[in-house]
Amino acid sequence: MTPILHWKRLALWSGAAALMIVLPLVFSQSFAISMMSQMGIAIMFALSYNMLLGQTGMLSFGHAVYFGLGAFFSAHALNMIGAGTLGLPVTLLPLIGGAAGLAFGVIFGYVTTKHSGTPFAMISLGIAEMVAACSLMFPSFFGGEGGISTNRVVGEAVMGIDYSSAREVYYLIAGWCFVCMIAMFALTQTPLGRMANAVRDNAERARFVGYNPTRVRYMMLMLSSFFAGIAGGLAVVNYELVTSESVGVVTSGNVLLMAFIGGVGHFFGPIIGAILVTFMQSALSNYTLAWLLYFGLFFLVMILFAPGGIASLVTLHKHAWHAGQMKRLVAPYIAAGASGFVLLLGLIGVVEMTYQVETKKEQAGTLMNLFGFAFDASTAQPWIVAIATMAAGSLLLWGASRLVRAGWHDVTVAINAQRGA
């Protein structure tokens, strides 16, 4: 086990902090900064979700409840700060969100954590549906269709910071994100974090060594909703708006996707997932109307071929790297990468042409431009080319996947030989 303050770990965390500080200086457009702020919020939210799914083995379909309610309470608090009835610096506003998340975690968690597995998943879905329905039914608290809007530029500027610029908000989010990341990581190293893993792996045994699994689940859910609430509070500062969408099932589903795509088995998995999913949802949609389809396909491919998420792919290669065996994989990977690229080109061609013909035909016609080629999607030729590319790509990938498998076989043999020696 790595000691808590091992130099590698310290270097990694400092590197992360430095990256967070430098990023907005490199990407300085306001869209890029908002996207990075969004990523910071998503990271906290996804990490808090993984405290349930990855660490305690509780599949929740309603985590947005804590995020959203935290956001609503923070929005009301921010409005009270603006009206002068509450004295709290905006910097600490996320604590209100965290407290609200925690409070609802205490209430709902008491009911839900009595169960595990599918019953837990279903109860969380039921509660999510109820809260979502309520959010439309009670406009005085939830603000109805328009939601609750606020103004983050309130009160005295502290050291010249009044959060009027997006960059200040980014640094606020980055700061909170960093602190929460450390806190959540530290939690995994505590006895509670360890017991959560034990409950996930075998609740019977956890009970046997003297821990009550229900209590452990309850504790983890409360802590997780606290962090989700903090993320909700930051979302309020970032958007200056919270609508019923943020307690909705779509938000709950999204955080599940983030954690899963990133990898629930590793602490840093959800971080990768949050960054990637946020990027795909915000940026990809600028380039193609078919982004939902690509996103869905990407998700399915991940589940079918890498159910441990991206993080598991990374750790998989760590072993090979440490054993000095990566060289055996280079050639197969180049082959797989190239053939995968061909397949992807063909697929993008087919999908984009379909969308052009089906949805954009009337505004823009069937003439289109893809990868620098201009062509007419209503003629057969580009379709033949695209489908042929796809077919060729699939065949090549099939061949390449055999190479990869053979390469991995060699690597495993070599690693075992090293260990044996």
Added chain:
Amino acid sequence: MEFFLVTTLNSLSYGLLLFMLSSGLTLIFSMMGVLNFAHASFYMLGAYFAYQTSTYLGFWPALVIAPLAVAFLGALTERYGLRTVHRYGHVAELLFTFGLAYIIEEFVHLLWGRAPVEYKIPEILDFSAFSIFSTQYPAYRVFMMLMSVGMLACLYLVLTRTRIGLIIQASLTHPEMVEALGHNVPSVFMTVFAGGAALAGLAGVIGGNAFVTEPGMAASVGTIVFVVVVFGGMGSLAGAFIASLIIGAVQTFSVAFDYSLATLLTGLGVQLNTESAWYELWKVTIAQAAPVLPYILMVLMLIVRPKGLMGTREG
């Protein structure tokens, strides 16, 4: 009286449609432990296939072709999707169906557009079957009920009188034992999955024109079907049947009650006005909350009895 009779019939027809949807799901759920998020998508595909078939061949051929096509897709899903992810555990399986639902919706958008399609009730069934006092009762609703009851009878016969039915029944309650006895459980799984998808498809064929055939129809029934299955209990078709009828009745009858907590409090002598604290909460009527009641019921059921109404095992 008139209102009561009409509402009873409505609740029956709605409950039976719910059962058509949930019977397949409960079979799949009980055997494979997978809550199939794409089940409602099969329902939607059934409706769209039926719409497409009926524009060429008419409604009656569609009634046969569409469920078969959906069953075929279901078999493919099980064989090439679920079976691959099975070894990664239930969460991966569940998420696979989650992603599949996503993609099916996007494909429906592409193929049939985002607006509802004109999938109409066949003319031969488009009349009012009978009148209850002054309310006409549409023949198509009667047809829907007959179809559901017919399907229930067939399902019952298949499960109790055929060899595969007996194996399925055994797998519902003791999946490991069945495998230990040397039955090919994977192929039973595929059959059940295809069969369950076909039932959902059939529900789509007869529900799609009674209601609306549009890309959101999967999402609109998706979670309610889960409620039925969980409420009814795992491994129990009878539970699913009773749960369908109960939830159908709850949703239908609660519409009639304009009572709220405010009514109760006022009855107890508490004065309420728009200035009172939590006024909006007191004012919500049962009718207003009707569509959320099933979720409340489900949560209560799971708290009191995690096995569900007639379930034989947990989770």
Added chain:
Amino acid sequence: MSMKISRTAIAGAVALLALAGSVQAADGTLKIAYLEGLSGPFANVGEVGLRHLQFAADKVNARGGVLGQKIEVVPFDTKTSPQEAQLVFKQLVDQGIRYMMQGNGSAVAIALTEALAKHNSRSPDKTVLYMNYGAVDPSLTNDRCNFYHFRFDADVDMKMHALTSYMAAQKDMKKVYLINQDYAFGQSVAKAGRAMLAKKRPDVQIVGDDLHPLGKVKDFAPYIAKIKASGADAVVSGNWGNDIALLIKAAKENGITANFYTYYAGGLGTPPVIGEAGVGHLKQVTVFHSNIGGSKTAEEVAAYRKRFPDSKDDFYWTSIMTAVDMLTRSIEASKSTDPTKVAFAMEKMKADQLTGEVYMRPENHQLVQPIFVSTFSKANGKDVKFDVERTGFGFKTDARIEAKDTVLPTTCKFQRPKV
């Protein structure tokens, strides 16, 4: 596996490069950002508005543009989400676009006006002007009003005012039933309907006031049974989408003969589902429909169909036409494309449109225009010349409420920028 990583890495690098290159001001063209959900479940609704905007822009460009500049429509996908819309707003600011248009969903509209107000006050030299063609929450031109926001559709209260004026004239109407979606819009329809009917026809009895969750009801038969039991002869509903289509279908099945007074019976995708079931007793209140008469209207409707022959939607959003028309006139009048100057010109604008003379109300930037009550009928080539969405059914005018009679008091008090 590596293939997936490299794929995302490439996509990421490409997208970030594109981002870096996208910051440049527009020259030679006047860009109008169009913000709607262009992917996901409501994409078709977003596309209809986009076709209308393109249609309007084509017309302006055909006569040489405005101040020598061609109009370019730049679509942005908000995914019909308020948060996404705010992000998109930042993007269009980054790209130097100064005019934007949106109209589906008051939640998005409110989020956008808030973002707009903050942006315009924080950077007064880069102001953006917002043309709202269909978000009808009254607060947008009342307590949430903003100098840079202009609304070209009539709001919920104005429409209800027009609708209840028409209903009040129906002498045989005795019992009214209200059924609405349980969210801000539906609740405000219910509230306004109740209050205005009580004032205009105190003798009419409100026999029911139902709120049902938005988009969750599969089977409306129980509601219809309740309406039937109440003996209502008129039903008022702000429902849209499937909630109205299913309501009308269920009413037909159970043989209800009451009149249905609605906001969105003619909404995209609804008439094909309703079909025969709505004929004769389904009414809507709108600022336009294809059969309001006049040769110019007929020409426009025909021209739209000719321009977009394959899509089944029809010329519907006159508010988009009016917005583009008023925008070009205001630019010409102020001889500037600076949104602040244009806004000062636009708030005094009067224009002849298909429905007659309309004008912008300076106190709250709400367009004042006639409102129509019409009935769903079989197309007959005479007073129902055009059908909707090629269904064979169209709307027939019952009443035209003149522009001056639609004006309601406003609570709007906005700060005008100093020039």
